[in-house]
Amino acid sequence: MALEYGDTRPTPMPTPRPRRFVSLAALAVLVAGGCAPTSDGHEIIRNEAGDPLVSTFSIVAVDTTTGEIGVAVQSKFPNVRFMVPTVVAGVGAVATQSFARLAYGPEGIAMMAEGATAEEALRISMRNDPDTGARQVGMVDAHGNAATFTGADAFAWRGGRVGGSAAIATPGVVAVGHGYAAQGNILVSQETVDAIAETFEASTGTLAQRLTAALVAGGRAGGDKRGEQSAALVVHRKGAGYDGSDVIVDISVYDHPTPLAELERLVALNDLYFTDSDPADMIEVTPAIARELQEIWIARDFQYDGPADGVVDAEFQRILTDYMGWENYDLRIDEVADVDLAAGETLRIDREVLADIRDVFREGRYR
Numbered sequence: 001m002a003l004e005y006g007d008t009r010p011t012p013m014p015t016p017r018p019r020r021f022v023s024l025a026a027l028a029v030l031v032a033g034g035c036a037p038t039s040d041g042h043e044i045i046r047n048e049a050g051d052p053l054v055s056t057f058s059i060v061a062v063d064t065t066t067g068e069i070g071v072a073v074q075s076k077f078p079n080v081r082f083m084v085p086t087v088v089a090g091v092g093a094v095a096t097q098s099f100a101r102l103a104y105g106p107e108g109i110a111m112m113a114e115g116a117t118a119e120e121a122l123r124i125s126m127r128n129d130p131d132t133g134a135r136q137v138g139m140v141d142a143h144g145n146a147a148t149f150t151g152a153d154a155f156a157w158r159g160g161r162v163g164g165s166a167a168i169a170t171p172g173v174v175a176v177g178h179g180y181a182a183q184g185n186i187l188v189s190q191e192t193v194d195a196i197a198e199t200f201e202a203s204t205g206t207l208a209q210r211l212t213a214a215l216v217a218g219g220r221a222g223g224d225k226r227g228e229q230s231a232a233l234v235v236h237r238k239g240a241g242y243d244g245s246d247v248i249v250d251i252s253v254y255d256h257p258t259p260l261a262e263l264e265r266l267v268a269l270n271d272l273y274f275t276d277s278d279p280a281d282m283i284e285v286t287p288a289i290a291r292e293l294q295e296i297w298i299a300r301d302f303q304y305d306g307p308a309d310g311v312v313d314a315e316f317q318r319i320l321t322d323y324m325g326w327e328n329y330d331l332r333i334d335e336v337a338d339v340d341l342a343a344g345e346t347l348r349i350d351r352e353v354l355a356d357i358r359d360v361f362r363e364g365r366y367r
Contacts, residue, residue, distance in 0.1 A: 036178030056097040057184030057218050058084060059196050060138045060146070061163075063207045064179075068248065069093050069142060070235030072211035073260035074260055076186070076224045081232035081252035089236035089246035090142050092118060098136035098154040101129055112141045119147040119176045133172070136160070138181035148181035149174045157225075161197040170195065182214070182225040195221035208235045208249045212267050219260045231259035233267060242274055242331070250276070272352055277332045282348040285312055285320075289354065293320065295363045302326070312347055320349070327360070330355050 058073035070204040071085035071093050084103030086094040092112035096104040104125050111121035118139040126132050126149070138160065141298035148160035151174040160169045162177025168190060169175030169183075199217035203210040211233060219228070223282040231253040241247040251266045253259040285293075287310030294316075297304040303319050321337045324330075332350050339345045360366055 030124060030143070056080065056095075056136075057187060057192055057196065057215075058095040058097060058138060059180055059181075059182040059200060059211060059214050059218075059225065059239065060085075060093040060095050060140045061180035061200065061207060061211060062093065062140050062142060062144055062146075064142075064144045066207065066237065067142070068207035068235055068237045068240075069140065070211055070233065070249070071095050071189070072215040072231075072233045073097075074215055074228065074231040075218060076226040076229050078230050078255045079252065080230040081234070081250075081254070085232055085234045087234045087236050089238045089240075092121070092139060094140040095138045095181075095183070096135070097183070098151070098158065099131065099134040101131070103128070104137050104139075108137075109137050112139075115145075115333075117141055117143070117145040118181075119145060119174060122147045122149060122174060136183050136185050138183045140179070140181055144178050146177045146179060146181040147174055148183045150183060150185070154185045156185075157187040157189055157192075157195055159183070159190060161193050163197075163201070166197075182218075184218070184224075186225050188225055191221040192218045192223055192229075203327065206235075206248075208233060208267060211235070212264060216260050216264060228257070228259050230254055230256065231263040233263060254297055263290075267289060272356060273328055273331070275331060277335050277350040277353075281351045282335060283351050283354070285316075285347045285349050286310075287312065289349070290316060293323075293357070296357065300363070300366060312341075313339055317341060317347055320347075323357075324353065327357065329356075 015079055019336050028221040056073055056075040058071060062069040063340050070087055073080050073084045073095060080330055083100050084097050091109055094105045094108040096102060105127040111124055118141040122137060122139045133151040135151045136154050138148045146162045148162055149252050150158050150160050150169060150171045160175060160183030162181045162182060163179035164177040173324045180200055182192050182193050195216040196214045200210055200214035203213045233249050237248055237250040238246055240319045249270050251263060251270060253262045256262045288313045291308050291310035294304060294308040297306060298326050302323060321333055323338060324333045332353050336349060339347050341347060
């Protein structure tokens with residue numbers, strides 16, 4: 001596939017006038033082709049080409065040190081996971097919104113896979129779009145190049161920011177930066193995009209944790225004028241996911257009264273079930289902890305009919321390993337199973353796993 005990148009300077013892009021768009025008030029009374037009900041009775045607004053209005057704020061970002069790349073997004077639109085993010089490990093990430101043209105995702109990824117920067121991929125993809133004035137798109141490539149574009153006809157407040165600049169991108173202009181691109185439309189104010197950018201820059205941890213923190217900060221700063229409905233978080237890294245897949249996180253909050261709070265809860269669950277143990281979180285299985293676990297096994301009738309005596313031996317280790325598999329802590333089993341008790345090594349368990357085992361039993365969530 002040959003790419004013609006041309007001039008990549010961040011100069012104003014032409015924004016062809018879109019097909020006729022009508023006002024929000026007028027759209028509310030359209031009955032054929034223009035609207036469709038969501039699960040909460042609201043209407044999905046579309047332009048004449050059928051593109052849905054995804055009133056949204058999002059961030060696309062990459063950690064060039066770890067290779068993690070992803071998108072976080074929240075919208076007053078159901079199932080935003082299907083509409084906005086496209087992510088491929090080692091290549092790039094795209095967020096397409098505001099009368100979303102879904103083709104920006106696969107087109108952008110295909111060009112970045114061939115060596116185009118995020119800016120080049122965005123500019124070339126825009127050539128295929130007659131309605132750029134209504135679009136909003138953010139892209140980042142695996143090398144850290146980032147770009148965002150907001151059409152002049154997108155509904156206010158609308159705009160974006162890129163890493164390396166505190167300025168809001170001018171509507172109709174491709175803004176270029178490094179590390180991330182944050183963007184939103186139909187927002188309460190600019191404070192939402194500023195909060196996303198500033199929180200992402202100031203946060204630490206995994207990319208998923210930083211993206212989540214940034215998105216939540218954007219919501220707290222005002223978010224979407226029309227409220228909340230769905231959210232999504234997608235993060236990939238080559239071979240870093242379950243069973244060697246590239247998927248570290250792929251979470252969709254399809255329809256929820258507080259999707260950002262639900263996203264935070266699901267991210268914590270994802271960390272528990274789909275990430276490895278942190279060595280700093282490994283604690284010794286003391287006789288007291290062993291006794292507690294034995295009592296849980298007895299109560300749950302799990303492979304143990306002996307006394308709750310707190311003895312930590314090879315049989316205890318075997319049962320604990322099986323129990324962790326039964327409870328789906330798959331990625332945290334090795335730290336238990338690989339301990340050589342005969343050689344005098346100490347059996348340890350992840351404190352997060354132990355806390356969850358206790359909570360599940362205490363709350364009766366196993367029934």
